[in-house]
Amino acid sequence: MTAVPDAGAATAGRGPRRGERRSGPVRGETLLLGLAGLAALLILIEVLPRTGLVSARFLPPTSRIAAALADQARTAEFWRAIGDTLVGWGIGLAIAVVAGVVLGVLIGAVPLLRAATASTIEFLRPIPSVALIPLAVLLYANGLGSVLLLVVYASFWQVLIQVLYGVQDVDPVAEETARSYGLGAWARIRYVLWPAAMPYVFTGIRLAAAVALVLAVTAQLVIGAPGLGAKIAVAQTSNAVPLMYALIVVTGVLGVLINLAARVVERRFLAWHQSVRGEVAA
Amino acid sequence: MAATALKRIGLVLGLPVILFAVWYVATDNSQSFYVPPLRTILSVFDDTWTGQRLRADVLPSALRLLAGYALATVLGVGLGVVIGSYRRVRAVAEPVLEFFRAIPPPVLVPVIMLFAGIGDGMKVIVIVSGCVWPILLNTVEGVRAVDGVLADTARSYRITGPARLRHLLLRSASPQIMAGMRQALSIAIILMVISEMFAASNGLGFTIVQFQRSFAIPEMWTGIILLGLLGFVLSALFRFAENRVLAWYHGLRSAQRKS
Structure with a gap:
């Protein structure tokens, strides 16, 4: 288990990608094909209910989902729900x-x-952090505390485990050199241990950011704390199917944005590090 | 020898025993409604989870979990091998897959309830819908990163079809596949509980919420502890399986490190 701490991170696009980065045209083609894939998905969702293959009561066509989303985007309530979700996510992740x-x-x-x-x-x-849901309900009802309890519990372990891996990864020669130069405990942590652990810390933060969003939305969905999850639950009980799909798309977009942001931050802070340097140079 | 063994046992058991004792003593005279004494929780544990409930709630939950997880693994690895083997297919599919992976899986529960009702099928589909993405994307990554020399060697020996799949693709992707399966396992437990909290007439998630709603607090705590134990046991089993499947890989890594 300890031997593959970064195997999960490998999927997140670390390391030079063979093929894609070989030359300009191939990369452009990849982008085009990706957009074509997304377009095909949207068309498929439009066509399936229209032809009656899937009942429109279960899967409304893309255009109706988009209309519901546009409707929502005009209400202040929608933006407040996004804000609530991000606040729970952000505070929990920070803690x-x-x-x-x-x-x-x-x-x-x-x-x-x-x-x-x-x-x-x-x-x-x-x-599993969801085991704490009944406890959260009793302690905080549907307040922010419930969200924070679940978010913090779930994302804390992601960070902690990665930091432990990272600290283990310190180069023994560097550590002993620092010792023989008489660096104190604090200086060794600051100049030897911390830089060595940094890539792991950022992997941990990236994993935690994704998990934190899942738990923030879950807490809202199940417990009813205000936010996107609660809006989805309301849409479900009032049978507003297009709206429900629109809100789910929004949570997905939030997830993608959070992943992208985490990767950008990681690259900025680790620009000096080998694993990122290789990728930037290629 | 004996002294070091004793020290190791002390290190492994020390902190858990201390924490347990602290919990036990600190709550012993607890009058708080929400935090009953650990003694009470332990004494109702037996009555709550053995016999009838073990068969009627714990077993169905475990079966749904296993069914969903197994199905997700088959789907994820199967699709992953196909998508990972063709550059163009991968380019088309990757943004869509990344989007589906980014959707928090529990929000799919209402959608799946529309399609599949509220029976066992719904719960299994919910588990599959959440677990399949990490397995799929990790498989794609693993298949794509197959060592070029190995792939060429296999080709020049005319190793094709099922033999190539088994000995080249799946074998070299297995560390990534296992990493995806490990992520998927914790998602599976979460979704099992969530789907049962939404709509069910039995199962662990249903029972625990039932306890909470009827303010049967010590029973609710036993449920939380049981879920914790379930998570722990499953991850220990997984680690055991992973160590067996990836023994060659761990050996290779440590050999590379030494050299």
Whole structure:
């Protein structure tokens, strides 16, 4: 398990892509084909209900979903729901990242602490955060606290585990060199451990950002905390099917934007690092 | 020898035992309605989850989980191999797949309820719809990154068809496939619980919400603990399977590191 910490990250487009980056025309063609794929999906969704292959009550055509979305975009309520979702996502993610990084560095830097906490972390990490939903309902009803509890619990582990991997990945020669030059504990953390752990930290943040959105929307959907998820639940109970699809598309777009933003931030902060340098140069 | 073994056991069990003891002692005289004493929770655990409920709730949940997860793996790996093998297919499909992956899976529950009603089929489809993306995208990535020399060697030995699929494509993609399956496993548990919280007449998620709504707080806590145990056991089983399947890969990596 420890040997493939980054295998999941590999899907996220790290490392030079064979083929695609070989030359300009191939890249342009990839882009065109990708757009064609998206267009085909939209046309398919338009055609399926129109020809009666799928009932329009279950799957409204693209044009009606788009109309519902345009309708929504004119209401302040819709933007407030997006705002609520992003607030829960952002605060929860921030708490999880700070706690994950601080605890991860602390646990990783002290071997005894690391050995003593390993079994507890392995036990607590796979606990599904949705198990906490009943507790969140009792403690915070449908307030922001419910969302935060689930978001923080789910994304904290993503960050912590990556930071632990990262701290493990410190080059022993660099560490010993720093020791023999008499660097103190704090300086070693700052100049040896932290730079080595950075790529892992950013992988952890990227994974956590995606998980945090899932849990924020889930909490709203199931518990009814205000936000996009709650709007989807309302659309479902009032049988507003096109609106429901439109809102789901919005959550998907949010997810894509968050992934893209996380990757941009990662590239900016890790521009010095080998794994990104290789990609930029290619 | 004995001393080091003792020390290791101490390190593994030390913190969990301390945490457990703290929880036990701190809540022993708890009057709080929401945080009952751990003693009470443990004493109702047995009555709550053995016998009838084990058969009527835990078993159906576990079966849905397994069915959905297995189906998602077959679909994800199958489609992934096809998409990963052809550059153009991949270019067409990738943005669409990335979009579907970015949709938080639980919001698909209402949509799937429209199509599949509220039976077992709905729950299995919900689990599949969430689990398939990480497996699919990781398989695509793994198949695409097949070592060029190995692929050429296989071609010059005329290894084609099923043999090529089994020994070249799936084998070299397996570390990525397993990484995708690991992500999918935690998604599967989440979706199992969520789909049962939405609409069900049995299952773990349904029962726990039922306890919460009827303010049976110690029983609700036992449900939370049981879900935690389920997550832990499944991930331990997965790790065991992964270590067996990827033994060659871990060996290769450590050999490369040493050299």
